[in-house]
Amino acid sequence: MSKTTKGTRAAAGKTDTEKKSFREQLGALKNLPKFFRLIWDTSKRMTIANMALRLIKSALPITMLYIGKLIIDEVIRLIDVAGERDLSYLWLLVALELGLAVASDLINRGITLMDSLLGDLFSNRISVALIEHAATLDLAQFEDATFYDKLERARRQTVSRVVLMSQVLSQLQDIVTIAFLAAGLIAFNPWLLLILLIAVVPSFLGESHFNERSYSLSRSWTPERRELDYLRYIGASDETAKEIKTFNLSGFLADRFRELSDRYYNLNKSITVKRAVWGSALSAIGTLAYYGAYIFILFETVMGVITVGSLTFLAGSFSSMRSLLQGIMTRFSQIAESALYLQDLFDFLELRPQITPPANPLPLPRPIQQGFTFENVGFKYHNSVRWAVRYLSFHLKAGEKLALVGENGAGKTTLVKLLARLYEPTEGRILLDGIDLRDYDLNDLRHQVGIIFQDYVRFQMTASDNIAIGQISNILDKERIQGSAQKSLADLVIQRLPDKYEQVLGKRFNKGVELSGGEWQKVALARAYMRDAQLLILDEPTSALDARAENEVFLRFSELIEGRTAVLISHRFSTVRMADRILFLEQGQLKELGSHEELLAKNGKYAELFLLQAKGYL
Numbered sequence: 001m002s003k004t005t006k007g008t009r010a011a012a013g014k015t016d017t018e019k020k021s022f023r024e025q026l027g028a029l030k031n032l033p034k035f036f037r038l039i040w041d042t043s044k045r046m047t048i049a050n051m052a053l054r055l056i057k058s059a060l061p062i063t064m065l066y067i068g069k070l071i072i073d074e075v076i077r078l079i080d081v082a083g084e085r086d087l088s089y090l091w092l093l094v095a096l097e098l099g100l101a102v103a104s105d106l107i108n109r110g111i112t113l114m115d116s117l118l119g120d121l122f123s124n125r126i127s128v129a130l131i132e133h134a135a136t137l138d139l140a141q142f143e144d145a146t147f148y149d150k151l152e153r154a155r156r157q158t159v160s161r162v163v164l165m166s167q168v169l170s171q172l173q174d175i176v177t178i179a180f181l182a183a184g185l186i187a188f189n190p191w192l193l194l195i196l197l198i199a200v201v202p203s204f205l206g207e208s209h210f211n212e213r214s215y216s217l218s219r220s221w222t223p224e225r226r227e228l229d230y231l232r233y234i235g236a237s238d239e240t241a242k243e244i245k246t247f248n249l250s251g252f253l254a255d256r257f258r259e260l261s262d263r264y265y266n267l268n269k270s271i272t273v274k275r276a277v278w279g280s281a282l283s284a285i286g287t288l289a290y291y292g293a294y295i296f297i298l299f300e301t302v303m304g305v306i307t308v309g310s311l312t313f314l315a316g317s318f319s320s321m322r323s324l325l326q327g328i329m330t331r332f333s334q335i336a337e338s339a340l341y342l343q344d345l346f347d348f349l350e351l352r353p354q355i356t357p358p359a360n361p362l363p364l365p366r367p368i369q370q371g372f373t374f375e376n377v378g379f380k381y382h383n384s385v386r387w388a389v390r391y392l393s394f395h396l397k398a399g400e401k402l403a404l405v406g407e408n409g410a411g412k413t414t415l416v417k418l419l420a421r422l423y424e425p426t427e428g429r430i431l432l433d434g435i436d437l438r439d440y441d442l443n444d445l446r447h448q449v450g451i452i453f454q455d456y457v458r459f460q461m462t463a464s465d466n467i468a469i470g471q472i473s474n475i476l477d478k479e480r481i482q483g484s485a486q487k488s489l490a491d492l493v494i495q496r497l498p499d500k501y502e503q504v505l506g507k508r509f510n511k512g513v514e515l516s517g518g519e520w521q522k523v524a525l526a527r528a529y530m531r532d533a534q535l536l537i538l539d540e541p542t543s544a545l546d547a548r549a550e551n552e553v554f555l556r557f558s559e560l561i562e563g564r565t566a567v568l569i570s571h572r573f574s575t576v577r578m579a580d581r582i583l584f585l586e587q588g589q590l591k592e593l594g595s596h597e598e599l600l601a602k603n604g605k606y607a608e609l610f611l612l613q614a615k616g617y618l
C-alpha cells in the first residue's frame with residue numbers, strides 16, 4: 001500500500017465496530033426491546049394500531065386458503081349434483097373471499113401508512129434527542145475520535161432505524177402468519193411440517209454461512225470503505241471543488257478510488273459467486289422436498305384420503321410457508337446488522353458529561369469582585385502526551401482587560417477554554433472570587449461568559465439569527481440585534497443584502513448569499529455585543545478585517561469591553577495594546593506578564609516580537 005493511501009486511511013479513522021464478530025452482531029439483537037420501548041414511547045396509539053393491523057393481516061392467508069378449499073370442494077360437490085343446484089353457499093363463500101381480499105388490501109395500506117407516520121415521528125424524536133443530548137456533553141468528548149465516530153454513526157443511521165422498525169414488525173407478522181399456517185398443516189398431517197423443515201433448513205444454513213462471510217469481509221474493510229466514502233466526498237463537494245480544480249486532482253482521486261474499490265469488488269465477487277452457486281444447489285433441495293410433499297398430497301387426494309379442496313389448501317400453505325420462511329431468514333441477518341447500529345445510538349445516549357455541576361451550585365457573583373485566579377493550572381488534551389498549558393499562575397482582576405500573546409500553538413485558546421470551563425484543568429485549579437470555578441452553577445457561568453472563537457460558526461441561517469445567537473433569548477429583539485450589528489460594522493454589510501436582516505447567509509440553501517471572510521467576522525463579532533456577559537473573551541476578533549475596518553472596530557471595542565473583564569487573543573499588536581496587561585505564553589507556559597510599556601522595557605520575548613512586527617509594518 002502506498003504511503004499516501006495509508007495517510008488517507010488514518011484520516012478516515014478506525015471504528016471500534018470493525019472488530020465485531022458475527023456473534024456480537026447477533027448479540028446486538030438484545031437492543032431490540034429497548035428500541036421498541038423508544039417506538040412505544042413515541043406513540044402508543046400508533047404502535048398498537050400498527051401491531052393490531054399486522055396481527056389481523058397474519059391471520060388472513062390461512063383464512064383465505066381455507067375458504068379457497070371450501071369453494072373448490074363446493075364446486076366439485078355441485079358438479080355431481082343432479083337436477084336443480086343450490087349455489088347460495090358457493091356465492092356466500094366467494095363473497096367472503098372477496099371481502100377478505102378487499103380487507104387485505106386495506107390493511108396493507110393501513111400498515112404502510114402507520115409505518116410511515118410512526119417512522120417519521122420516531123425519526124424526529126431521535127433527532128431531537130441527539131441534539132439535546134449532545135448539548136449536555138463536554139467539549140473534550142467531541143474531540144475524542146471514538147466518541148465522534150459513535151456520534152456520526154448514531155446521527156447517520158436515523159433513516160435506516162425507521163426501516164429497521166418496519167423490518168422487525170414485518171418479521172413478527174410473518175412469524176405469526178407461519179404459526180397459523182403451521183397449525184393448519186399439522187391439523188391435516190404433521191409429517192408435512194417435517195418435510196417443510198427439510199425444504200428450508202439447508203438454505204437457511206447456507207445463507208447464514210455466506211452472511212457471516214460477507215459480514216466479516218465488510219467489517220474488516222470498514223477503514224477502506226470509510227476511505228472510499230471520504231474520497232467520494234472530497235471528489236464531489238462544494239467545499240473541495242476549488243482546490244480539486246486548481247490542483248487538477250480529479251484524476252488522482254478517481255484512480256485511487258478505482259484501485260481500492262476494485263480490490264473490494266474482487267473479494268466480494270468471489271463470495272457472491274459462491275453464494276449464488278451454493279444458494280441454487282441448496283434451494284434445489286428445497287424444491288425437491290416441496291415436490292416430494294406435493295406428490296404425497298396428490299397421492300392422498302387420488303386415493304380419496306383428502307379432498308381436492310384440501311389439496312389446494314395444503315399445496316398453497318406449503319408454498320407460502322416456504323417463501324415466508326425464506327423471507328424471514330434473509331431479513332433476520334439484515335435486522336441483526338442494523339441492530340449493531342442501535343448499539344451506537346444507545347451508547348451515545350448513555351454517555352454522561354464529566355463536567356458536572358456540584359450538588360449545591362453557587363450562583364455567579366454579580367458583579368464579580370476580585371476576578372479569576374489561576375493556581376498552577378495545567379491541561380493535557382485527551383490522548384495527548386504533551387501538556388497544552390502548564391504551571392499557569394496569575395490573577396485576572398475584575399474589570400481588567402488582558403491580552404494573550406504567543407506563537408501558534410502556545411496555548412492561548414486552551415487557556416480561555418479553561419476559563420470558560422469548557423475543559424477542566426488536568427492539574428491545579430481556577431478560582432473566581434476565591435472560590436473554585438467548579439463550585440459555581442455551570443449554566444450561570446456559561447451565561448455570564450461571552451466568547452467569540454477564532455473558528456466561530458458560520459450558521460447557514462438569516463443574518464438576524466446569526467447575530468441573535470450571541471443571546472438567543474433575545475432573538476425577537478430586532479432593535480438590539482441591529483444595534484449590535486451597527487457596533488460591529490455588520491450593519492453596513494447586511495444593508496447591502498437583498499433581504500437585509502432576513503437574508504439567509506451562506507451557500508448551503510437556495511436563497512443564501514455568501515459573505516467574505518471579513519464580512520462573516522463582522523457578523524460573528526456582533527454576537528459579542530448581544531450578550532450582557534461579565535467576562536468577554538475574543539479570540540482573534542479582527543484577523544480577517546481590512547485595515548480600515550479593524551481600526552473602526554477598535555474604536556468601538558472600548559465601548560464593548562467597558563465595565564467588563566475581557567480577555568483578548570490576538571497576533572496583532574494594535575489590538576494587544578488596548579489591554580491593561582499582556583500575558584505572553586510560550587509552549588504552554590507563562591513567560592511574561594505586564595503592561596505593554598513594562599514588557600517593552602523588559603526587552604524580553606514580547607519586546608522582540610513587537611519590534612519584529614513593527615518592522616514589518618514600516
Ligand SMILES: Nc1ncnc2c1ncn2[C@@H]1O[C@H](COP(=O)(O)OP(=O)(O)OP(=O)(O)O)[C@@H](O)[C@H]1O
Pocket residue numbers: 143381382384388406407408409410411412413414415454
Ligand atoms: N482539540 C485538541 N486536541 C489535542 N490537542 C490540541 C487540541 N487543540 C489544541 N491542541 C494542542 O494544544 C496546543 C495549544 O493549542 P492552542 O489552540 O491553545 O494554541 P493557540 O496558542 O491558541 O494557537 P494559535 O495561535 O495557532 O491559535 C497545541 O500544541 C495544539 O496542537
